[in-house]
Amino acid sequence: MKLVRQYDGYLARTVLVSTLLAFGVLFAVDSTxxxxxxxxxxxxxxxxxxxxxxxxxxxxxxRLYDLMPASLLLGTLLGLGxxxxxxxxxxxxxxxxxxxxxxxxxxxVGTVLVAFSMLVGETIAPTTEGYVRSLNKTSDLHKISIRSxxxxxxxxxxxxxxxxQIFTDYRMTDVWVYEMDAEQRLKRVSFAKxxxxxxxxxRLSQVRHSLITEHGVQVSASEEESWAQLITPELFNVVTVxxxxxxxxxxxxxxxxxxxNGLNSQRYQLAFYNxxxxxxxxxxxxxxxxxxxxxxxxxxxxxxxxxxxxxIAVVYNLLSxxxxxxxxxxxxxxxxxxxxxxxxxxxxAYIAYRKMAWI
Numbered sequence: 001m002k003l004v005r006q007y008d009g010y011l012a013r014t015v016l017v018s019t020l021l022a023f024g025v026l027f028a029v030d031s032t033x034x035x036x037x038x039x040x041x042x043x044x045x046x047x048x049x050x051x052x053x054x055x056x057x058x059x060x061x062x063r064l065y066d067l068m069p070a071s072l073l074l075g076t077l078l079g080l081g082x083x084x085x086x087x088x089x090x091x092x093x094x095x096x097x098x099x100x101x102x103x104x105x106x107x108x109v110g111t112v113l114v115a116f117s118m119l120v121g122e123t124i125a126p127t128t129e130g131y132v133r134s135l136n137k138t139s140d141l142h143k144i145s146i147r148s149x150x151x152x153x154x155x156x157x158x159x160x161x162x163x164x165q166i167f168t169d170y171r172m173t174d175v176w177v178y179e180m181d182a183e184q185r186l187k188r189v190s191f192a193k194x195x196x197x198x199x200x201x202x203r204l205s206q207v208r209h210s211l212i213t214e215h216g217v218q219v220s221a222s223e224e225e226s227w228a229q230l231i232t233p234e235l236f237n238v239v240t241v242x243x244x245x246x247x248x249x250x251x252x253x254x255x256x257x258x259x260x261n262g263l264n265s266q267r268y269q270l271a272f273y274n275x276x277x278x279x280x281x282x283x284x285x286x287x288x289x290x291x292x293x294x295x296x297x298x299x300x301x302x303x304x305x306x307x308x309x310x311x312i313a314v315v316y317n318l319l320s321x322x323x324x325x326x327x328x329x330x331x332x333x334x335x336x337x338x339x340x341x342x343x344x345x346x347x348x349a350y351i352a353y354r355k356m357a358w359i
Contacts (some may be wrong), residue, residue, distance in 0.1 A: 007097050011105040014083060019075025019113060026067045026074075031056055058128040062245065065121035069282035069316075072110050074309040076286050080106070080293040089294070103290055110286045114279045121275070122247045129245040154231065158182075161231060163195075166241055167254065170197035170233070175204070177230075187212055194257075195230060202230040243271035251275065266334060270327050273338035281320075284345040285312060291352040316341055 038052045080102075083089050092102065130152075151164040151174070158181070164174030177190040193206035204225045211218040243251065251272040258265035292308060320341045327337030 007092055007095075008101070008105045008108075011080075011083075011092075011102060012109045015076055015079040015106050015109045016113075018079030018082070019071050019109070022074035022078065023064070023067055023071035026071060027060075027063055030063060030067065031059075034059070055132050058132045061120050061125035061128050062132075065117050065125050065278070068113060068117040069278065069285055070309075070313040072113060072282040073285040073289050073313055074306065076106060076110075076289040077293065077309045078306070080290065084293050099294065103287075106286060106290060107283070110283050114282050117282075118275075118279045121279070122249075126241070126245055126247045126250070130241065133241070156229065156231075163231070165250070165254075168242060171195070172231075173257075175230075192225075195227075197233065200228070202227045204230075243268050244274070246271065248272055248275040266331065267328050269334035270324055270337055273335050274324070277338040277342050280339075281316065281342050281345065284342050284349065285316065288312065288345050288349040288352065291349070291356055294356065316345065319344070 035052065035056065038055065042048060042052065080089065083092075089102065093099065151162055152166060154161050154163075158179060160178040160180070162176040162178075163172045166172050172195040173193065175192045175195045177188075177192075178186060179188040179190070181187045189210040189212075191208045192204035194204070196203045196205075204227060205223065207223075207225045208221045209219065211220070246254075251268055255265045255268050255272060258268065289309065289312075323332070323337045323340055326332045327334050
């Protein structure tokens with residue numbers, strides 16, 4: 001039994017190293033493409049080399065989350081394929097390590113990596129993506145003061161504006177506006193629970209004003225107000241949070257807000273379910289990859305496995321995008337749009353295992 005556990009560890013290390021190498025290659029390719037695109041903007045609107053490098057660094061957590069499924073697929077094919085080419089898998093089976101045991105070892109590694117990517121995607125990636133948006137080449141860099149866990153801070157002449165959360169459909173929540181006088185003394189503080197850009201103006205709801213005078217603070221409130229100026233649409237388009245980059249908890253909160261106000265939440269529902277479907281797709285494709293390793297491959301084995309892995313990843317990505325778009329445009333249930341590709345991969349994997357008499 002001790003010897004079998006050692007073999008389990010050997011298999012796990014092999015797949016882990018192969019997956020990390022696959023991620024490194026995919027990350028390098030993806031980053032290089034972005035780097036080439038961003039280099040064109042150096043020197044424009046204060047955008048320099050340091051901004052490019054900082055954007056690449058801050059984009060690492062999101063790339064880890066996005067690339068983990070494909071990395072697991074390629075890592076499994078290459079790692080186990082390498083062992084198969086050296087007849088090590090057959091040797092393991094000859095000493096009592098069954099195919100299901102091998103599958104279990106691979107799944108254990110995959111589960112750990114998926115859990116880690118989910119943790120990064122839910123905690124670190126949403127914050128760093130906010131900074132990336134603030135540094136985007138199309139942004140008005142001199143207008144953005146700071147982007148932090150407290151939201152976005154920006155300045156408009158004599159006003160300092162703090163927004164807790166910004167969404168792509170021209171909506172903001174928890175908006176604070178601090179107005180200064182000519183001597184830079186605070187004269188009024190305004191708060192709005194929500195702000196929506198409609199036409200050429202911002203519609204604020206649940207507004208509260210605190211006017212600071214020599215005689216004290218005068219407080220007033222209104223259910224709704226219309227402001228001609230708040231945050232420019234150009235700046236808004238840069239700093240908005242994409243649903244795909246939001247944590248599941250924030251997505252759930254915003255979906256509730258949209259539904260309570262009778263607004264379309266389909267895009268955010270899709271993003272919410274994808275927060276779970278994307279990591280699970282990594283395990284699904286890992287399950288699909290294992291049977292192909294045990295199939296006899298004569299010449300060019302590793303090359304064929306790489307091509308197979310890339311092909312599966314591309315087809316899965318296209319199918320996922322198509323169903324996602326159908327969910328948003330045609331009203332297909334968001335749950336189906338997110339999880340149907342995962343279910344399809346699992347069905348194909350099940351058929352493969354049945355044909356090989358694994359189950």
